[in-house]
Amino acid sequence: xxxxxxxxxxxxxxxxxxxxxxxxxxxxxxxxxxxxxxxxxxxxxxxxxxxxxxxxxxxxxxxxxxxxxxxxxxxxxxxxxxxxxxxxxxxxxxxxxxxxxxxxxxxxxxxxxxxxxxxxxxxxxxxxxxxxxxxxxxxxxxxxxxxxxxxxxxxxxxxxxxxxxxxxxxxxxxxxxxxxxxxxxxxxxxxxxxxxxxxxxxxxxxxxxxxxxxxxxxxxxxxxxx
Amino acid sequence: xxxxxxxxxxxxxxxxxxxxxxxxxxxxxxxxxxxxxxxxxxxxxxxxxxxxxxxxxxxxxxxxxxxxxxxxxxxxxxxxxxxxxx
Numbered sequence: 315x316x317x318x319x320x321x322x323x324x325x326x327x328x329x330x331x332x333x334x335x336x337x338x339x340x341x342x343x344x345x346x347x348x349x350x351x352x353x354x355x356x357x358x359x360x361x362x363x364x365x366x367x368x369x370x371x372x373x374x375x376x377x378x379x380x381x382x383x384x385x386x387x388x389x390x391x392x393x394x395x396x397x398x399x400x401x402x403x404x405x406x407x408x409x410x411x412x413x414x415x416x417x418x419x420x421x422x423x424x425x426x427x428x429x430x431x432x433x434x435x436x437x438x439x440x441x442x443x444x445x446x447x448x449x450x451x452x453x454x455x456x457x458x459x460x461x462x463x464x465x466x467x468x469x470x471x472x473x474x475x476x477x478x479x480x481x482x483x484x485x486x487x488x489x490x491x492x493x494x495x496x497x498x499x500x501x502x503x504x505x506x507x508x509x510x511x512x513x514x515x516x517x518x519x520x521x522x523x524x525x526x527x528x529x530x531x532x533x534x535x536x537x538x539x540x
Numbered sequence: 541x542x543x544x545x546x547x548x549x550x551x552x553x554x555x556x557x558x559x560x561x562x563x564x565x566x567x568x569x570x571x572x573x574x575x576x577x578x579x580x581x582x583x584x585x586x587x588x589x590x591x592x593x594x595x596x597x598x599x600x601x602x603x604x605x606x607x608x609x610x611x612x613x614x615x616x617x618x619x620x621x622x623x624x625x626x
Contacts, residue, residue, distance in 0.1 A: 372613065375610055375611075375613075378610070379609065408610065408613070414615070415613050415615050417556075417616060418559070420557070420559055421559070422559050422560060462556070462616055463615070464615060467615075487557070
């Protein structure tokens with residue numbers, strides 16, 4: 315199983331993600347520069363966190379026009395699992411692969427802290443190992459993490475079970491405390507918190523097991539035992 | 541063809557909170573003596589310089605660019621385009 319980690323100018327969590335995929339979960343991962351295409355033998359795609367193009371104009375909007383996004387879109391239409399973390403989530407939203415938008419945090423501050431996520435949808439390729447409403451202690455690190463969708467979109471998200479994660483409490487002013495959503499088919503997931511920073515007990519002062527389940531869900535989806 | 545300066549102003553739609561504008565209003569302007577101010581909205585402005593045949597063409601070209609490249613996000617932002625002859 316091969317996982318693509320896409321690198322944009324300004325990605326800075328790509329190596330953390332690669333490390334977790336390869337060293338912790340023993341997956342075959344490969345970096346792909348955003349100007350190139352993706353080969354056909356990719357089984358999952360991850361858009362890592364960072365500050366593509368320095369968040370200029372709006373976080374994620376310039377990277378959303380990168381040539382590789384067309385391939386990500388084609389793969390998502392085939393049902394291949396796609397995960398966007400933090401800036402990766404912002405890029406997926408700005409490219410139209412996920413609904414809604416990410417605005418500046420209500421406090422206008424860059425927020426770097428541990429939060430509690432609640433799993434709302436445990437049917438996606440990245441959450442199938444969770445129980446519904448299971449909690450995940452996990453860090454956030456963003457300035458533009460306030461998820462917003464208009465009322466019609468929120469109704470649609472609820473009806474289609476597209477809200478994947480919510481914050482356990484009000485963190486940044488997100489609509490309905492939403493921290494992560496998926497597309498209608500459920501194979502494209504975006505989340506603001508950083509699971510790649512939380513799966514190893516050495517760097518997780520709380521509990522690293524719940525975040526590990528995000529990657530173990532992907533392994534299960536792919537039929538790879540861990 | 542003539543050269544035009546086109547100002548693109550991007551601001552949050554009504555109903556989308558604007559914490560930057562509110563902070564400038566409540567914690568700066570209204571804390572002074574400027575009590576007649578009732579609202580401040582923060583916005584982003586991009587200044588385009590463009591060569592087109594006339595003012596209308598410049599306006600419509602910049603509007604197309606903004607829509608096509610998602611210079612503003614239509615879910616949360618509105619855009620105002622002002623064209624000036626150089």
